[in-house]
Amino acid sequence: MMTDVQEYDLSNDRSGTIARPAIPAVQVRPAASSDAVPQSADDAPVITTDALSIYYGKFAAVQEATMAIPPRQVTAIIGPSGCGKSTLLRAFNRMNDFIPGMRVTGGLRCLDWEVYGSKTDAVELRRRVGMVFQKPNPFPKSTYKNVAWGARVNGYRGDLDELVERSLRQAALWDEVKDKLHASSLALSGGQQQRLCIARAIALQPDILLMDEPCSALDPIATSKIEDLIDALKERYTVVLVTHNMQQAARVSDLTAFMYMGRLIEFDATNTIFTSPHNRQTQDYITGRFG
Amino acid sequence: MSRSQADWTLAAPAPPGGSYERSRTDRTDALFRPRLGLRRFIGTLFAVTCLLMTVAAIGMLVVLLVRVGLDARPWLSRHFLTNFPSTLYPERAGIWSALVGTAWLIGLTSLFSVPIGIGAAIYLEEYARKNWFSRLVHLNIANLAGVPSIVYGILGLAMFVRFCHLGRSVLAGALTMSLLVLPVIIIAAREALSAVPDSIRHAAYALGATRWQVIWHHVLPAALPGICTGIILALSRAVGEAAPLMMIGALTYVAFVPSGPLDTFTALPIQIYDWVSRPQSDFHGLAAAAIVVLLAILLTMNALAIGLRSWYQGRQP
Known part of the structure; x- marks a missing residue:
């Protein structure tokens, strides 16, 4: 994986200008990155795409996206509606498989898997690459069963009660639901349901957490709770976040990718994208001239 | 203003x-x-x-x-339910053999049609690729549900009574009835399955579940009330059918109850038909009484369908 990294460098002419030290995927030239942070196996990108294109029938939803997402950081993917950001995100754990006529070309590596390789088992991949959806979608079962189910079907051998409590604590939901663990999750508020979905995803101890506009169905207070949570989650997990909301991307992410019309226009440190973007289209979008 | x-x-x-x-x-x-x-x-x-x-x-x-x-x-009296029919003494006639025959018939029919129907629906809805062939199959099943029941009777007569040598047995009747209700069950079950929101399926897949786990743990339980309602309504159609049973030769006068699936039998609609076609007015009264019993059975089954549905909705967590 390390040897591939050079090819995904998107900022090779500006690596010196990046203010944040902890963005190894962007400044991947060995010389530059070894100055900034010690390049170890731990910092190797967890998701790398190589000229990845995703088609629905004849329509190219994502065209030749090449990027490398570093571990334990929050990477935001922004762009106007229909730019392909959700499609790209859903490719990472193969949730696009359920769309008839979906085709993929190019390379996509996620952790140790060639995601669309013939030997890759999507079921195994999804245990390690969790996902939170746009609309909270808890199972119509109790809070406890929601969190425990994924672990149970994957043959979790530890103590389920303890796992449920730990996951709910990590999702900052434990105090609100500890007295009604066995009541229906559908009685929870929208924001609580979404945190339950996050708890359910992290109960599987994934390496990567994909979030597809996780706050777009929530009110501002619930949104700020989820954002705080995302900030806390990056200590253990690599978070990739698709968002419509540029302020949200600016608030919570370390890296930001801007997509437009299926193309990855720019991928850089969030600071750079929002203060001195390299590309004209990025600047137009950031300043609200379109989108 | x-x-x-x-x-x-x-x-x-x-x-x-x-x-x-x-x-x-x-x-x-x-x-x-x-x-x-x-x-x-x-x-x-x-x-x-x-x-x-x-x-x-x-x-x-x-x-x-x-x-x-x-x-x-x-x-209508208790004896009417527990007596055997009589061609000579209407005042002593009862529907015991028809009731038991109907029970046998519906029991065996559900035994055959429910597993096959649900299995087929799960395959068509959850596994089969959505292409022109699966659409053709679906269309044909919908057409089968509209085929007149007498046609199923002819099929049953040729296939089960003659070809399989089952004779005029309750087993042959049940198999014929299964053919009749299968399309209805498949369609109802498919609709119940497709009404389960995809967000539930995706949530389960995203947790690293296999297709079987997604279906067994989430899709099927969510669809079960709808499937049960469909089954009960399909079976209540079978309870009221007379034509296919006459075709395969259910008897109109039976003074015993079937003791096994290969015994001959009668059923409520057949009994009603027999009594109505007799000239004496007493038998017409008997037919009316049997109709009331049949309606009561049908209403009970429908009430059961509704009750089952609300019970499932109540115990979701």
């Missing part, structure tokens, strides 16, 4: 003299011809027409039920 003017005044304070909104209201009024009276009249007319249709539909049903109920009244 009209209501719309008041609203407008609330939205934007009037300039001195109120001339601004006055002129604006006049201008916009000229653009519309509301004819509110006519529109409301048409609405009321439509509602009244629909009400009349409802009364006509329910009214006929009530008249029918009352007529049958009055005819049946003198004949």
